Amino acid sequence: MEIKEVNTKHFWHKVNYPTLYHQCFVKMGNKLNIWFLSSLLISIIVAIPIVTVFSSFFEPTGEYLSIIKNTFLFEYIFNSVTLLIGVLSATFIIGVGCAYLVSFYKFPGSSFFKGALILSFAVPAYIYAYSLTAFFENYGTAFSIMKSLFGEGDYNNYIPKFDGMFGAIISISFSLFGYVYVLTRASFHYQSQNLLELGKNLGFSNKKTFLNIILPASRPAIVAGLSLVAMETLSDFGAVSFFGISTLTTGIYDAWIAFDDLALANRISFFLLIFILGLFVLENFSRKKAQYHSHTRGNFKSKSLKKLTGWKSFFATLFCLIIFFLSFLFPVTQMLYWTLIFPKHFIDLNIIDLLSNTIILVFLSSFLLISLSFISNYGTRINKNKLLDILTTFSITGYAIPGIILAVAFISFVSWFDKNIIYFFDIKPIFIGSIAGLVIVYFVRFYSLANNGLKSGYLKINYSIDESAYLLGYSKLKTFINIHIPYLKNSVLLIGILLSIEIIKELPITLIMRPFNFETFATQAYIFASQDLLEAAAAPSLILILIASVFILITSRYILKDK
Amino acid sequence: MKNNFLEIENVTFAASSKNKVNNVSFNIENEGDIVCLLGPSGIGKTTILRTIAGLEKIHSGKIILKNKTISSKENHVEPEDRNISLAFQDNSLFPHYNVLENINFGVERNRKKKKGLNLKDIVKFLHLENILDKFPHEISSGEAQRASLARSLMSNPDLLLLDEPLSNIDQSFKEEIQVKLKQILKDLKITTIIVTHDSYEAFYLGSKCGIILDGELKQFDDPYNVYHFPNSVDVVNFLNRGILIPAKVTDENTLENDDLGTIKGNFTKHYPKGSKVQLLLQPEDLEHDDKSNLKLEVVDRKFRGTNFIYTLKTNSNLLIPVFVHSHHEHQHEADEKFGIKRPINIDHIVCF
Numbered sequence: 001m002e003i004k005e006v007n008t009k010h011f012w013h014k015v016n017y018p019t020l021y022h023q024c025f026v027k028m029g030n031k032l033n034i035w036f037l038s039s040l041l042i043s044i045i046v047a048i049p050i051v052t053v054f055s056s057f058f059e060p061t062g063e064y065l066s067i068i069k070n071t072f073l074f075e076y077i078f079n080s081v082t083l084l085i086g087v088l089s090a091t092f093i094i095g096v097g098c099a100y101l102v103s104f105y106k107f108p109g110s111s112f113f114k115g116a117l118i119l120s121f122a123v124p125a126y127i128y129a130y131s132l133t134a135f136f137e138n139y140g141t142a143f144s145i146m147k148s149l150f151g152e153g154d155y156n157n158y159i160p161k162f163d164g165m166f167g168a169i170i171s172i173s174f175s176l177f178g179y180v181y182v183l184t185r186a187s188f189h190y191q192s193q194n195l196l197e198l199g200k201n202l203g204f205s206n207k208k209t210f211l212n213i214i215l216p217a218s219r220p221a222i223v224a225g226l227s228l229v230a231m232e233t234l235s236d237f238g239a240v241s242f243f244g245i246s247t248l249t250t251g252i253y254d255a256w257i258a259f260d261d262l263a264l265a266n267r268i269s270f271f272l273l274i275f276i277l278g279l280f281v282l283e284n285f286s287r288k289k290a291q292y293h294s295h296t297r298g299n300f301k302s303k304s305l306k307k308l309t310g311w312k313s314f315f316a317t318l319f320c321l322i323i324f325f326l327s328f329l330f331p332v333t334q335m336l337y338w339t340l341i342f343p344k345h346f347i348d349l350n351i352i353d354l355l356s357n358t359i360i361l362v363f364l365s366s367f368l369l370i371s372l373s374f375i376s377n378y379g380t381r382i383n384k385n386k387l388l389d390i391l392t393t394f395s396i397t398g399y400a401i402p403g404i405i406l407a408v409a410f411i412s413f414v415s416w417f418d419k420n421i422i423y424f425f426d427i428k429p430i431f432i433g434s435i436a437g438l439v440i441v442y443f444v445r446f447y448s449l450a451n452n453g454l455k456s457g458y459l460k461i462n463y464s465i466d467e468s469a470y471l472l473g474y475s476k477l478k479t480f481i482n483i484h485i486p487y488l489k490n491s492v493l494l495i496g497i498l499l500s501i502e503i504i505k506e507l508p509i510t511l512i513m514r515p516f517n518f519e520t521f522a523t524q525a526y527i528f529a530s531q532d533l534l535e536a537a538a539a540p541s542l543i544l545i546l547i548a549s550v551f552i553l554i555t556s557r558y559i560l561k562d563k
Numbered sequence: 564m565k566n567n568f569l570e571i572e573n574v575t576f577a578a579s580s581k582n583k584v585n586n587v588s589f590n591i592e593n594e595g596d597i598v599c600l601l602g603p604s605g606i607g608k609t610t611i612l613r614t615i616a617g618l619e620k621i622h623s624g625k626i627i628l629k630n631k632t633i634s635s636k637e638n639h640v641e642p643e644d645r646n647i648s649l650a651f652q653d654n655s656l657f658p659h660y661n662v663l664e665n666i667n668f669g670v671e672r673n674r675k676k677k678k679g680l681n682l683k684d685i686v687k688f689l690h691l692e693n694i695l696d697k698f699p700h701e702i703s704s705g706e707a708q709r710a711s712l713a714r715s716l717m718s719n720p721d722l723l724l725l726d727e728p729l730s731n732i733d734q735s736f737k738e739e740i741q742v743k744l745k746q747i748l749k750d751l752k753i754t755t756i757i758v759t760h761d762s763y764e765a766f767y768l769g770s771k772c773g774i775i776l777d778g779e780l781k782q783f784d785d786p787y788n789v790y791h792f793p794n795s796v797d798v799v800n801f802l803n804r805g806i807l808i809p810a811k812v813t814d815e816n817t818l819e820n821d822d823l824g825t826i827k828g829n830f831t832k833h834y835p836k837g838s839k840v841q842l843l844l845q846p847e848d849l850e851h852d853d854k855s856n857l858k859l860e861v862v863d864r865k866f867r868g869t870n871f872i873y874t875l876k877t878n879s880n881l882l883i884p885v886f887v888h889s890h891h892e893h894q895h896e897a898d899e900k901f902g903i904k905r906p907i908n909i910d911h912i913v914c915f
Contacts, residue, residue: 460658461658462653462655464651464653464655465655465657465658467613467616467618467642467649467651467655468649468651468655468656468657468711468714469657469668470617470618470641470642470643471616471618471642471643471645471647471648471649472643472648472668472669472671472672472714472718473643473644473646473672473718474643475641475643483657486659487657487658487659
């Protein structure tokens with residue numbers, strides 16, 4: 001019998017595999033290098049929690065599932081949907097309204113409000129919730145003001161109460177409307193002049209041009225903003241738990257903490273994840289459409305703003321002032337007020353520890369996120385592999401997944417890994433209740449922020465730049481070090497600041513994953529607030545807002561994208 | 564046997580299935596030779612340069628540089644290890660470095676070889692003195708192209724590849740730069756392949772020219788031969804410097820055309836008597852003579868500085884181009900009659 005020698009090296013190329021398979025694996029075989037492997041590994045790590053949640057859907061749960069099904073599940077879903085509708089409506093009105101005024105009109109303070117309105121990003125919803133309650137509660141700040149103005153009286157009956165679902169909607173809306181504002185304003189800013197001229201050519205009035213041309217053209221930006229708001233709302237833990245609203249997110253927390261049923265937590269996560277992935281697809285879809293409207297150097301004209309006079313000018317200023325006051329000044333003033341009248345809490349606060357803990361987390365996470373995003377981006381750039389593209393797209397969904405799900409999924413995965421793979425060595429203490437575990441979950445949560453930031457920086461580097469470097473004798477590593485890193489240093493700084501803001505504000509992941517007695521400003525404020533010690537929560541909340549505000553002001557030029 | 568400096572052996576250059584140049588073979592014999600590749604846009608000229616530079620891999624054939632195989636199906640030397648420099652057509656300057664720093668990337672490589680390239684001379688020759696501290700986004704595309712050329716030159720490569728190097732450069736600088744570029748490349752003995760669509764540039768700079776058409780290298784020869792002895796109708800049509808007219812071979816050095824009568828000259832190929840052929844008639848083949856009785860009708864007149872090109876219509880509606888020196892005592896307008904000197908003698912007769 002004749003034995004034919006199979007040339008394995010060329011065998012692959014002779015088989016007519018489907019294109020995708022070929023691009024994923026055959027090319028991978030050709031390009032198995034350290035950059036490719038690193039990128040692959042990073043993408044897999046980030047994808048683990050999502051896979052864990054989906055895979056654990058079929059695991060048996062305790063009897064609590066039937067209890068939850070018969071009692072709370074409907075409530076969780078109803079509350080989540082009610083909250084979502086309320087927040088989306090409010091953020092749409094506030095975000096688009098403010099964007100419209102500052103983009104098209106000139107009125108007293110318009111330039112100031114353009115930047116000032118983004119300071120709302122510095123106030124997390126849970127701190128807003130503390131302020132709202134502190135101000136309107138019985139014998140709260142509002143009561144004290146009334147008393148000092150009008151003397152003793154039964155004012156509690158006249159002061160409205162912002163608690164429960166209404167309070168949660170207000171808190172989350174003022175904390176998140178910035179997403180709608182920033183994206184819609186950018187869309188108005190970049191499109192309007194050409195479209196206004198087009199409208200004039202067609203004989204439209206300004207109002208008709210706005211309603212019939214500009215607003216529909218900005219729809220992708222508005223939808224993108226609202227999708228981000230929706231994802232953040234569904235992820236919110238701090239504000240809803242403070243107001244005692246049972247949503248899917250708090251349900252996950254309760255299933256794990258109260259019932260100690262990780263599988264049930266995963267099961268609820270699955271429902272929430274499906275909901276959020278739907279929104280993510282919607283957001284991605286609208287963003288892709290939005291690219292068609294982005295300006296180019298050639299055709300962009302900055303528009304001249306219409307000057308408002310009389311009562312129109314007054315109301316425009318008043319509207320923006322109210323929004324700025326309610327979204328930023330109000331919580332800051334409330335927290336400052338309490339910090340000043342209860343200085344003992346401020347003095348007792350271990351600021352050095354809180355600050356050093358926050359800095360450690362910010363530094364470690366940002367370093368890890370930026371370094372690995374660099375490697376992943378560069379790996380994807382030089383390998384041009386479909387598998388990597390798919391994995392990268394999949395892995396950046398981490399930002400859309402609530403922190404609480406990521407934390408629970410990570411714990412599930414570590415427990416499974418510890419039990420089934422490395423059963424001879426207890427790895428749980430290394431990853432659960434440790435800084436390492438906390439940083440890894442932060443990594444998964446914020447990977448898309450770092451990765452997409454660098455990706456947009458990389459998109460500006462024409463590939464012929466790399467090729468020029470190779471042809472000047474630079475290796476891939478030298479090109480990376482000498483060309484890419486210096487070019488992207490501003491992007492890295494911006495990403496670092498944005499990551500810092502997110503990590504400083506982050507609550508649920510920190511709460512679940514942190515080591516014993518390891519507090520940040522966010523967890524410290526939450527702990528005081530959950531013990532009904534709102535006046536003690538004021539100082540850490542105030543410091544958190546101030547640090548985040550400084551970072552936001554530094555990056556406002558980039559966030560507003562005017563220059 | 565003397566080895567060639569660069570050998571391209573049966574290489575299929577392909578960036579995609581649509582953009583392919585098949586089975587290309589040509590050699591550059593000596594160090595310092597300049598070769599120009601001509602062809603229409605999108606035919607794959609840039610792909611050839613990218614492949615030689617190592618930015619694309621090959622699936623058949625072999626590329627040998629200085630007796631070392633740098634590209635073959637089995638072997639691929641990485642671009643950074645080839646000492647081949649490619650100046651891209653588009654702006655490929657590093658955007659975060661100024662012009663001087665960009666050029667210094669080339670200087671750094673050259674320093675290792677300690678060859679006598681002078682940065683000041685290159686900067687002066689390419690008129691870059693005033694833009695050295697500017698960033699790529701602050702300069703024009705022509706300036707960027709010159710800066711990119713300077714960077715490539717300063718790297719002093721074994722093989723320099725230039726992709727449309729002067730396409731964005733102002734006409735006022737172009738000729739001067741062409742002259743100096745040729746001089747520098749010769750002085751420094753930098754072997755160069757230039758891709759261009761400007762045939763005059765190719766004929767001036769190249770000691771050899773390759774014509775790429777329809778996915779293949781149609782002709783590779785010295786410029787004079789490419790122009791005067793094109794080897795196919797496709798090359799004639801591409802160069803667009805003459806027309807093909809029907810003729811009948813009447814003798815070993817004579818043809819007969821119905822409109823122009825007898826045409827004498829030396830055939831580049833033998834054709835049997837009585838053969839019907841297509842004769843290549845180039846603008847300089849016919850001479851103007853007001854006294855001649857062979858009159859053709861003027862259809863168009865193009866002024867080209869040193870000469871006019873008249874387009875003349877024959878009785879059988881053929882349109883024939885004819886050069887006339889621009890200092891000729893008078894000009895002919897459209898519809899006027901234009902005399903052609905008889906007998907018609909053409910130095911070399913090219914037929915298909």
